[in-house]
Amino acid sequence: MTNEVKVKDSIDASTVEGVRSLEADKYKYGFDSDIEQEFAPKGLNEDIVRFISAKKEEPEWLLEWRLEAYRRWLTLEEPTWAMVDYPEIDFQDMYYYASPVKKEGPKSLDEVDPEILEIYNKLGISLKEQEVLAGVEGAPKVAVDAVFDSVSVVTTFKDELAKHGVIFCSFSEAVKDHPELVRKYMGSVVPVTDNYYATLNNAVFSDGSFVYIPPGVRCPMELSTYFRMNAQGTGQFERTLIIADKGSYVSYLEGCTAPMRDENQLHAAIVEIIVHDDAEVKYSTVQNWWPGDSEGNGGVYNFVTKRADCRGKNSKVSWTQVETGSAVTWKYPSCILRGDDSQGEFYSIAITNGHQQADTGTKMIHLGKNTKSRVISKGISAGKSNSTYRGLVSAHRKATGARNFTQCDSLLIGNDCGAHTVPYIESDTPTAQFEHEATTSKLSDDQLFYCRQRGLSEEDAVALLVNGFCREVLQELPMEFAVEAQKLVAISLEGSVG
């Protein structure tokens, strides 16, 4: 698998091949599977919060944490400043806990519900993850912490990671096995009171991933989590905590797909990353949740809070995201550049088609001296969709020598879509250098005709042109992810021209 994609030049061609090999037009991942659910009753109140905590056999401090968050949440109002429009969410009409019924803790893949493995098959996780899940001899090393609805079902490679002292487990396990780390870091980047959805997450979070990389360790493999929502009307409240101790490195992949359904689904995750001195974290996301039907009905609401704290000197965080799914996206992976000489990067591709709405961007908060940040955002709007880049770059007065470069490019396909760029730039030090570049262009008929004259079909031509437009960001993704992302780019734009 990996050999095929050594040369980056071959990627665009494989996109086109990818389009051919995949079924056209319909959201491929729209299926429901019949796995017994154990629900908490619908609605949200203190009892439900207690139910969730009890189900997960949590310690008292965590129950208190949840209850406090819940009480706080009751006093908050849903934010309305984002450029998105959706019907009011009835938080009492949702389930807050669902998990595949626990038979016995699976010790190996053989014990995993075959239907769960079947889902991975259906998802066409054709890359190494599937080999890993299938236990193929000589499969490449990727540790997959498969989050199936709310509970981590299986964690692979734990032993090998343990050899290096790396902890990669579900959040619930971390609460049991590494309470000292969880208590030290949880909520230290995204405070409980941060925002409406983050506070809600703190009250009802289901599960997620926990990563700890000890000092000086370069994580021997890429860590990968597939999130997937599977229960009708189940809100998903994932919680991810990544800690890179001094001088360590980790690359973390998050990919998502969801089954087709009628109701809107709420997703309000929190990702917290802590980076100590000289450490580096690379966080890559491919998000492909159900965007709603052609009329704009259904689809996932994705209100996520992702934030990294470059706490140590010379620390570095890199966010790369490919956002093609969801009906509504509200997401701003951010970097707090606290340590001197720390660096933050944000590379983003946001594609909206049909009636999708995306309001996404980043915040680069420069606090330390000589901190650097780089933002490359590529927004593609097609159909009747709207895409907004919203970004903040700020420098504290102590952040002398802070530097930022921001580039926001928008591509419009057709006449009914919109692209918007809302940059906020604040500097309290005269020594900061902030650059902002923005372009908006339309996919041109001339370019399309040129490609078609050379033999490409219209859809292949669009895929090729759009992947070209996104190239700078796609190059930042780990190779296997890049291939998958390019297919997604092609699939999400099918039917957008002509």
Place this chain on the structure above:
Amino acid sequence: MLKINNLHAVVGEAQSQILNGISLEVPAGEVHAIMGPNGSGKSTLSYVLTGRDGYEVTEGTVELGGENLLEMEAEERAAKGLFLSFQYPLEIPGVPTMTFLKTALNAQRKARGEEEMGAPEFLKKARALAKELKIKPEMLKRPLNVGFSGGEKKRMEIFQMMMLEPSFIVMDETDSGLDVDALRIVADGVNSLRSPDRGFLIITHYQRLLDYIVPDQVHVLSAGKIAASGDADLAKTLEKEGYDKYAA
């Protein structure tokens, strides 16, 4: 090979009539030149032949190798072997030249039911042709036409043409923007492709190119119709006397 019969076409939402009954036949193995003043319909003819959206044929027929060209999509015509060397080649940001060309070549092959060309064979061929056209290998890695000079873009069109090995080639003002040396390189490339089973339609405003690519026939296009036809000497006469005689 290419048979155009009484071709009428209108352009754009205004439906302005640009082609007014062109009849023309280019047998396999021949090179025909179309000359004419600005606005006579030269470029429109090239777009109608290659199936660009927005150009509507209101009357007449076009056949390539006995098949009705007008019923095909642009990419189907390309797969049939029809190639247009653009007057203004487009920039394709982020897509390396080699990637673009390999994708195009294999799309055409697939459409014809042929096997795709593998990377090693493709690279070998591309390197050899690039050398012939004096195109630096680094250029093939750069996004297609982005930041290329006018002359480089034209040379790249010829490179694409030679890679794709089409059966019928339409060249639209290929000489514009080329200096003498580049003109010679381009002409050598075109001449090397001349063969008994391949036809050419060369659209040009000036006679200059035809010194290097000597046509079998020259046609004068005026007000969307063929106003005169002759051998290569007609081009020389036109160069001397201008198009006034054929003004509508």
